[in-house]
Amino acid sequence: MLVGGLARLGLRAGPSPRDVPQNGATPPAAVPKGVDMPITINGQAVPIPVDVRTSLLDLLREQLHLSGTKKGCNQGACGACTVLVDGERILSCLALAAQYEGRSVVSIEGLTPDGELHPLQRAFINHDGYQCGYCTPGQICSAIGMADELRRGVPSAVTADLAATTMALTGDELRERMSGNLCRCGAHNGIVAAIAETFARTPAMAEAAE
Amino acid sequence: MSILDTIQQTAAGVVAKLRPDAPPDRLIGRKHGSIGTSLPRIDGPRKVRGEARFAAEVPAAGLTYAALLHSTIARGRIATLDTAAAAQAPGVVLIMTHENAPRLKPPAAFMSDPRAAGASDLPVMQDATIHWNGEPVAVVLAETQEQADHAKSLIVATYEAEPARLSFAQAATRSRQPESVLGEPAIIRIGDAEAALAGAAFQVDLTFHTPRHSHAAIEPHAATVWWEGDRLVIHDATQMLHQTRWTLAGIFGITEEKIRIHSPFVGGGFGGKGLWSHQILAIAASKLAGRPVRMALSREGVFRVAGGRTTTTQRVALGANADGTLAALIHTGTVAMTTHNNCPEQFTFPARHLYAAGSFLLEQRVADMDMLANTFMRAPGESIGTFALETALDELAEAMRLDPIELRRRLEPEQDPTSGHAFSSRHMLAAFEAGAERFGWSQRNPVPRGRREGEWLIGMGVAAATYPYYRMLGGAARVTITRDGYARVATAGHEMGMGTATVQAQAGADRLGLPVEHVTFEYGDTALPAGTVAGGSSQTVSIAAAVAAASAKLIAELLTLAGNDSPLAGLSAGEVEARDGGLGHPEQADRFESYVSILTRAGREEVSAEADAPQPVETQRYSMHSYGAQFCEVRVSAVTGEVRVSRFLGSFDTGRILNPRMAASQFRGGIIMGLGLALMEETEFDERSGRIMNPSLAEYHVPVHLDVPDIEVIWTDIADPHAPLGAHGIGEIGITGVGAAVANAIHNATGRRVRDLPITLDKLL
Structure with missing residues (x-):
């Protein structure tokens, strides 16, 4: 039912049939019976998993088949699992799903409601901001959360004036704030260019940059 | 990385002496094709949407999750392995150790044969011997990853350690000269x-x-595997598809045709995504349990199991x-x-x-x-x-x-x-x-x-x-033209982010005289013609050579199909070039017929040709x-x-x-x-x-x-x-x-x- 719900939103939760043959069966509906307070994931209410050890990352990947969020280290060191919770970026591998009851989680599959590409996703394509594609969803979700932190005047380790209420999207600010998202293929220049172009255009950022 | 086995070298050397230089590739001089343009990655939209599905993400009914226990000594023997508590833990499906693992032949090590992919030729979980600190000593399968990880923590292993060679400086005092260094003198x-x-x-x-x-690819090594009767299906993260298949066939004593490996996306390789023990253990455990297995290495597991x-x-x-x-x-x-x-x-x-x-x-x-x-x-x-x-x-x-x-x-x-x-x-x-x-x-x-x-x-x-x-030996390609004027180029190549899928579509388009939008490049599947390893920076030219050979064969077949009623009548394969969505004489514009026309007149839905790449005599x-x-x-x-x-x-x-x-x-x-x-x-x-x-x-x-x-x-x-x-x-x-x-x-x-x-x-x- 949940998978069907996601499909109505234009989000793909199941395998892409073209290149992913499977062993002849549909994946199990996979949403375990849980406690009452749900988590909202990409607009859909999802019960808290029964096994309290389940991370938000494993809930997404293994139970909801939303495998766009990646597991790179499962210990908070690589950023591949970054998702947005009420607009803030978090590492879903370090988050127990049970902690997020009542919260609204957006993963790469839910960035836009209609399956259209987010401007940052388009910029990643234009600037070749990836190679293998494995860190990509985390980079994109992280950058969206990062831009909002900048808009809110949250300082970083390279911010000169910690009391400032807004700060410019300088190259060093961007690179420092994205340094928690590792890329091993070496697409850093393209990633930074895509993020800079996307958020330099948004009114809040343009204002901050002035 | 290269596979330069002695026989192949000798044979190629003889051929090189007998054969004059091959003429330069015709495509080198082409100015207006797709090659040389900055086409964005064909798989880009799927990657930015998170739709590219990697080996650990393939769903399967009845899936079990694997966890590995690693040895904590470098050399010696397992003395005791107490799995009783783990076996009682919730969700546990199977515990596999050297005592109940299926009997397997050791992997053929890379370089021992051009078809071999084994990272080493050590037997995998066949006895109590320990060869390195981190070697897997037990596999736990459970209904969820959490259950497998917990059960693994309940296994108690003790060891009888033996002296090990762990100091590089000391080992260097007893160094030896290898027989060869990748086929060249040491x-x-x-x-x-x-x-x-x-x-x-x-x-x-x-x-x-x-x-x-360490390669430290952001995607940890992973495989999702299952048996369908005596047939084996593997979703792997690999840069050596056919070599892995041949090597697994030897380990498990089955024919290559029984094994199909899919690897359409690889989350970074850099040389590290080969055949290590985790795939072998996953396949063995799946056989014992009779259920699909997802073996997604932890980050620590990658360091313990996959060398650098x-x-x-x-x-x-x-x-x-x-x-x-x-x-x-x-x-x-x-x-x-x-x-x-x-x-x-x-x-x-x-x-x-x-x-x-x-x-x-x-x-x-x-x-x-x-x-x-x-x-x-x-x-x-x-x-x-x-x-x-x-x-x-x-x-x-x-x-x-x-x-x-x-x-x-x-x-x-x-x-x-x-x-x-x-x-x-x-x-x-x-x-x-x-x-x-x-x-x-x-x-x-x-x-x-x-x-x-x-x-x-x-x-x-x-x-x-x-x-x-x-340029690696052993690659083949199949080229297919369909009646609507589209083409498919197929080989079991690898896309780990290098751009293989995109650049081979570009090369295929120029090779066949088609716009790049009309060409599909199929890869990442052992059901396709044999690929070579994605290593030694060799894959682009290795595939290109196979595609050129298959295209030449296809053009000859198309000329035969075109027959005497075609403007191409009388022209040999060497006298035509692929251009403008068909075949034509390079200088005589009117001596041209489109693929659509040739196939339509012949009443064919598609025409296909497959060929092996020629020997890499140029090197x-x-x-x-x-x-x-x-x-x-x-x-x-x-x-x-x-x-x-x-x-x-x-x-x-x-x-x-x-x-x-x-x-x-x-x-x-x-x-x-x-x-x-x-x-x-x-x-x-x-x-x-x-x-x-x-x-x-x-x-x-x-x-x-x-x-x-x-x-x-x-x-x-x-x-x-x-x-x-x-x-x-x-x-x-x-x-x-x-x-x-x-x-x-x-x-x-x-x-x-x-x-x-x-x-x-x-x-x-």
Whole structure:
């Protein structure tokens, strides 16, 4: 039912049939019976998993088949699992799903409601901001959360004036704030260019940059 | 990485002597095709949406999750393995140990056969013997990953440890010369290099040390596997599909046809995504349990089970004459290896081809240790070999008061200095000169520690980059034209982010005279014609050669189909070219018929042809290599010793560039991994226990965004007339020379020479 719900939103939760043959069966509906307070994931209410050890990352990947969020280290060191919770970026591998009851989680599959590409996703394509594609969803979700932190005047380790209420999207600010998202293929220049172009255009950022 | 087995080499050598040069690939001269355009990645939209599905993400009904228990000793035996509590834990489906694992043959090790993929030839979980610290001793399958991980923690293992070879320095005292280094001799002596060195006007004689490195691809190794009766289905993250299939067939005693491996997306490889024990254990456990298995290694598991680049000590000694030519070039050293693999980290290869010298002594030795098998990692040998050689050259230039680029001008050879072969295409000095101009090399102060801005000492360094051209044997391709004027090009190739899917669609389009939107490239599946390994920067030309052969066959069949009622009547396959969505005479515009017309008249839905790539005879006749010049500017804190790379430029001579957008990314990717090699990467091996002590991405440091400046890359774009498409592979050359360019820049900034990687700040204080 949940998978069907996601499909109505234009989000793909199941395998892409073209290149992913499977062993002849549909994946199990996979949403375990849980406690009452749900988590909202990409607009859909999802019960808290029964096994309290389940991370938000494993809930997404293994139970909801939303495998766009990646597991790179499962210990908070690589950023591949970054998702947005009420607009803030978090590492879903370090988050127990049970902690997020009542919260609204957006993963790469839910960035836009209609399956259209987010401007940052388009910029990643234009600037070749990836190679293998494995860190990509985390980079994109992280950058969206990062831009909002900048808009809110949250300082970083390279911010000169910690009391400032807004700060410019300088190259060093961007690179420092994205340094928690590792890329091993070496697409850093393209990633930074895509993020800079996307958020330099948004009114809040343009204002901050002035 | 290359598979150069002796028989193949001999056979190819005979063929090369008998056969005249093949004519250059027709596509080299084409100006208006898709090749050379910056087509965005075909798989880009799926990757940015998170729709690209990787091996650990394939759903399966009845799936079980695997967890591995790793040994905590380096050598000895399992004394006891108490699995009782684990077996009772919730959700546990199976516990597999050496006591109940199916009987398996040992893997055929890579290099033991051109078809072999095994990272080592050690038996996998067949008895109580322990060969390295971290070797899997038990597999737990459970209904969920959480349950498997918990149950694994309940297993109690005890060991009887035996003395192990864990000190590299000690092992090096008992080093041996390997039979060969990737099919080439382990030692090359030309003249008496030691005597020439002793008598030379200028000398440097230096020792370098390089540590172990980890590929650290962001996707951990993973496989989702199941049996369908006696047939085996594997979703793997691999850069060697058919080799893995052949090797697994041997291990499990089944025919290759029973095994199908899918690997449409690989989340970074760099040499590390081969056949390790985890896939074998997953398949064995699936057989025992009768259920599908997902074996997704933890990050620590990757460090325990999948090896990386090995450690080396190297000596480079250069003896120069007063005119700046070399009287002696000595590059020798020892690498840590095991007795059960064959990966001797070919660090002397650059010195075999880069510079003219009056005498040579190039020797590789291996020291056997009790450790996880090391393996190929981006430019194995060349990456760390150029660190030593190109640092030494910089030191020689300094001793001679010569500009380092001027020294290289004086060392430029007329033919390959050790093989004597003619170069197929070599424009290294042009790459140096273009790079120097662009980078502003003339601004460099040749006096070390001569430029300072506040706390920051600023310096510039340069080094040569080089990597061989390889084309692997054993690849095939199928080309199909359909009645609607579209084409499919198919081979079991690999896409790990290099751009294979995109560039092969471009090459296929030009080969068949079609717009690129009409061409689909199918890959990543052993049901397709055999692919070659994605290694040795060889895949692009290996596939291109197979596609060219299949296309030639297809064109002949199309001409037959066209028959006598066609404007093509009377033309032979050699007289037509593929253009404008059909076949035509190159000069006579009216002698043309479209694919749509040919197939429609013949009443065919599609026409298909499959062919093997021809022997790579070009490498038997020519010295074929890529070249480059790496320019680096660093800022070093005089207070803390912190190094920041402020500018970097790579200038490359790698044949024709097929897609500038993706080529730039490949070069940059290599350079960035080179920055890691230079400044931060080291897999810490505890010589008391043999255990890797930093098995995480928090403690194995790779360059992050703030470490990476804007990197400029430029290229000569001169086609190699002897290579398919005129192209050389570009996946690995980017990392070569970077270590030395950084080290030389640090010396220019600080006056300090560091010959021990990585150059961390403690070494500069």
